Amino acid sequence: MEIGVPKETKDQEFRVGLSPSSVRVLYENGHAVFVESGAGVGAGFTDEDFILAGAKIVSQAKDAWNRELVVKVKEPLKHEYEFIQKEQLLFTYLHLAADRTLTENLIDSGVCAIAYETVEIPDKKTLPLLxxxxxxxxxxxxxxxxxxxxxxxxxxxxxxxxxxxxxxxxxxxxxxxxxxxxxxxxxxxxxxxxxxxxxxxxxxxxxxxxxxxxxxxxxxxxxxxxxxxxxxxxxxxxxxxxxxxxxxxxxxxxxxxxxxxxxxxxxxxxxxxxxxxxxxxxxxxxxxxxxxxxxxxxxxxxxAVPWTATQALNNSTLPYVLKLANQGLKALESDPALARGVNVQNHRLVHPAVQEVFPDLAH
Incomplete structure (x- = not known):
């Protein structure tokens, strides 16, 4: 699978969706990872670090976004809405309950948006990515x-x-x-x-x-x-x-x-x-x-502490990223925790808690 890692654009957001060590694991599993140039600099990772791990560096955000699976840290901002594609997998923090505009745009786009903060292990009631x-x-x-x-x-x-x-x-x-x-x-x-x-x-x-x-x-x-x-x-x-x-x-x-x-x-x-x-x-x-x-x-x-935070986040997200890369949408059927992370799919708002916040969008 082709996996894109755009540079974060939120104010002073220096974390990056995948670390070089995560890229290496994905590369060794046969996947192609496209990292926007400079995406890891704030967290202490150079383009060369990503290249050595097996990634391909792309110069523009649209080239990182134009992939089957996009892995980020924070929610897409308004200038990124145009990059979101139908049937694409988007894996990041979303926090949709506080952002109606983003919710509407994700629904309109047809993307499958999986939020880190709602991935939940059912029997333990734990949130491993939050x-x-x-x-x-x-x-x-x-x-x-x-x-x-x-x-x-x-x-x-x-x-x-x-x-x-x-x-x-x-x-x-x-x-x-x-x-x-x-x-x-x-x-x-x-x-x-x-x-x-x-x-x-x-x-x-x-x-x-x-x-x-x-x-x-x-x-x-x-x-x-x-x-x-x-x-x-x-x-x-x-x-x-x-x-x-x-x-x-x-x-x-x-x-x-x-x-x-x-x-x-x-x-x-x-x-x-x-x-x-x-x-x-x-x-x-x-x-x-x-x-x-x-x-x-x-x-x-x-x-504010991107070197620590990027690695801490990747330690938890990588197993799920690897499942999505290996299985695509079928990963949602085989992993109940990942399935609970889905907020938007097939032009529909599907997460029950977010539906309660925006009942008019839940149809």
Whole structure:
């Protein structure tokens, strides 16, 4: 099969869909991989690295897109819609619940669009292709939060770890899944006071086995959220509802009550975000101030560490890419997890969760 790897065009997105080591595996399995020139530079991979792995370098994006299977990292942007083809396989993060325009264009094109974030192992209820980037995003949420708490960055000048005689910063994490857990690891590691809120009591019990008394574990409801968010130095949104838009848990009226110069990092922004005042930003302009609070809403956070993130992502995606390359659409019949990843096929919106977001497109 011919496989295309276009250069990512989202603002400061330096990851690449396939690493040279993944290209080598595909090449050894008899597939031809076409990589757009410069696609891997931001992640530390040169065109020569790809050539040595067996890839062919193409100079234009359209030549990478004009293949049976296209492997990317982030969703196609508007200037890329023209490259999407009927009966093509597109394998990437899509997050369609937050992007009606993209959803409509994928339906119109006739492409088979498989989203990394909805590939799900049925019996385990795990998301193998979302997990590696969730781990990175959770850890980065604290790293970025600490930076923007600095006074020079617009924050209130709080050191998360505190010092002897001065209390540490308070980190509130909404959601105890992979993102929330990894954020807590980092926050505990720097010595912050950490609270995690979640509606799943079993998950809270599991988190107690991880953190013991180092993290305050609270059942999430509106009154509890209001009580802890007001005092937070750093608020991290880590809410995931598979395929759907994230629910709004923090209203503008509550943001108004937060400490001036406190910071909100919403990792759920690519699914709409769970804070009413938060909107998508970019690595170029990552923050803005609303109601006196610093808001960080970059939807492709792992793009900040592309060398790590590309390899972590490929470790998980390669087995599925290889199945698609070897079997084409038949891979969807033989692999239930991959089948659950299909969002759009044959001019139809087929993923149940996204259908609930756009019921008028589900026909």
């Amino acid at each position: 997990t590696p980037m969730s781990i990175i995003a959770g850890r980065l949420a604290v790293q970025f939060g600490a930076r923007f708490l600095e006074r020079q960055q617009g924050g209130r000048g709080v050191l998360l770890g505190g010092v002897p005689g001065v209390r540490p910063g308070k980190v509130v994490i909404l959601g105890g899944g992979v993102v929330g857990t990894e954020a807590a690891r980092m926050a505990v590691g720097v010595g912050a006071h950490v609270q995690i809120l979640d509606v799943n009591v079993e998950r809270l019990a599991y988190l107690e086995t991880l953190f013991g008394s180092r993290v305050e574990l609270l059942y999430s409801n509106s009154l509890q959220i209001e009580a802890v968010v007001r005092e937070a130095d750093l608020l991290i949104g880590a809410v995931l509802v598979l395929g759907r838009r994230a629910p709004i848990l923090v209203a503008r009226s509550l943001v108004k009550q937060m400490l001036p110069g406190s910071v909100i990092v919403d990792v759920a922004v690519d699914q709409g975000g769970c804070v009413e005042t938060l909107r998508p930003t970019s690595h170029t302009n990552p923050t803005y101030i609303d109601e006196g609070v610093v808001h960080y809403g970059v939807p492709n956070m792992p793009g």
